Amino acid sequence: MHKKAKKIIALVTLTAAFLFVAVGLNSATSSAAVYYGGNYILASSYYVTPGQDVTITGHRFYPNEKVTVSAGSMSKQVTADGSGAFSATFKVPYVPGDGQGNLEVRASGDMSRMEKSMNVVIAGFYPEIAPSSYFIYPHETVTWSGSGFAPGEAVKVYKNGAMIASVIANGGSFSGVSISTHSVGTENYSFVGQTSGARISRSITVGDPWWD
Secondary structure (H helix, E strand, C coil): CCHHHHHHHHHHHHHHHHHHHHHHHHHHHHHHHHHHCCCEEEECCCEECCCCEEEEEEECCCCCCEEEEEECCEEEEEECCCCCCEEEEEECCCCCCCCCEEEEEEEEECCCCCEEEEEEEECCCCCEEEECCCEECCCCEEEEEEECCCCCEEEEEEECCEEEEEEEEECCEEEEEEEECCCCEEEEEEEEECCCCCEEEEEEEECCCCCC
């Protein structure tokens, strides 16, 4: 065979071998991209209140890679399992003001460089209070109960603008707050959560004892 023909055949063979290797690598890369593509994160709840736990789960990240998960100013590093799944739990922070806002959640794979983000809505607290009666006479006692405050927070009680008591809202509620009345007229009560900032007010009437 002519030397020039042999060189052409050798060159074609080498090129084919190179293309085979290249295609094999590209196929592996493409397969990985398909398998690990479409990664996503989920929240155990998308509407939360301060003090509540929220769990973030991730899926289709790289197997066994480190993933940095953040929720607002909080951050944790977790390790994905063999399928690229992970989870991280955070305590929802208290928001200044009316207690409402958005909690930005972000997950970033250290090896894959894949990143996903979303927002979880932080709802405010909407407490309710109720007196044992809205109409009483001087020197009688009114007993208050309340609910919808932050679990375990201290709630200060104000009467006509002056603080007169404090109670702990175990589980977000309380009962049995008894207060004596003194003079005829309207008494204005406010209950203010010291952690959540939640506030609610109600008024009762102290009647004139006509029989005195």
